[in-house]
Amino acid sequence: MADGLDKPKFAFFRGQIVPFEQATVSVMTHALNYGTAVFGGLRAYWNADEEQLFIFRPQSHFQRLLQSAALMRIHLPYTADDLTDILADLLRHEGFRENCYARPLAYKAGELINVRLHNIPDEFTLFAVPFGAYIANEDGAHVCFSAWRRVDDNAIPARGKVAGAYANSALIKSDALLGGYDEALVLNQEGHVTEASAANVFIVRKGVVYTPPPQADVLEGIVRGTLIQLMRDDLHLEVIERDIDRTECYVADEILLCGTGVQVAAVTQIEHRPVGTGRMGSITRSVRDLFFDVVAGRVEKYRDWLTPVYMPESVR
Ligand code: PMP
DSSP states (O other), X not given: OOSXXXXXXXXXXXXXXXXXXXXXXXXXXXXXXHOOEEEOOEEEEEETTTTEEEXXXXXXXXXXXXXXXXXXXXXXXXXXXHHHHHHHHHHHHHTOOSOEEEEEEEEEOOBOSOOOSSSOOEEEEEEEEEOOOSSTTTTSEEEEEEEEEOOOTTTSOTTXXXXXGHHHHHHHHHHHHHTTOSEEEEEOTTSXXXXXXXXXXXXXXXXXXXXXXXXXXXXXXXXXXXXXXXXXXXXXXXXXXXXXXXXXXXXXXXXXXXXXXXXXXEEXXXXXXXXXXXXXXXXXXXXXXXXHHHHTTOOGGGGGGEEEOSOOGGGO
């Protein structure tokens, strides 16, 4: 998350919306000690013409959150619909009229010293903040390959957004930034490309788009799925999910990163080599422009991906 954020005014905490300062936990909290939490990250986009805030694909995000929770034996008394309603309510309390980011967190809330998952009380919390860009050079990022490997499905499943697994992402990201790069691509134990520290990756070679498959130790990103659909159905591109070798990235015509935080970012340099022309490529530009139209509600056929936060003017 970007540094220097304004604090939220409210949080959903222990079943209700409370002033943000009241949403605190004990230092003995299991999740704080052992990373036994799962989280999500959603964006809502402000459409100034319609004076509306649109949450992007909340159902998909909350279904994935519930799936991650199930992996970690965290039981929540909410459905994806309930969680969508809770988020919309929270955003109305905040009264945001700008783009923002929401962070749902389901966690092992017991206060005990014992590493396990069962028979520990669970809790759910949610907060939201105004939010802009996540990486500095969205239209020309310089990436490296991390010396770290991605968490393995048989260690901590990458397909779940498990808090403890983000120690892996943090190691990757800090080494990349301190090494002078904007982001890093990470290989799995087999040596294939997985994703970046908190974003999925696509490469383009000779007009065909490739992305690692879900079984390559990647998060099944909501934006990843969105871009696959937009590229196939709207841009009429061939998109192939298959393992990608490290050196394919060096010879790719285009590389892009995508995710809720990153949105759609062009990678224009990889380990001091230009990617393609060294500028954002045409496929990246097209899908990026389309993505921003979709999330703002400017593409009619994808309006059902958006949940409006405020009542329409006529019934206000
Ligand atoms: N991979 C990882 C490791 C991530 O943390 C994220 C951000 N949630 C993504 C990919 C992108 O996922 P999404 O499009 O669902 O935000």
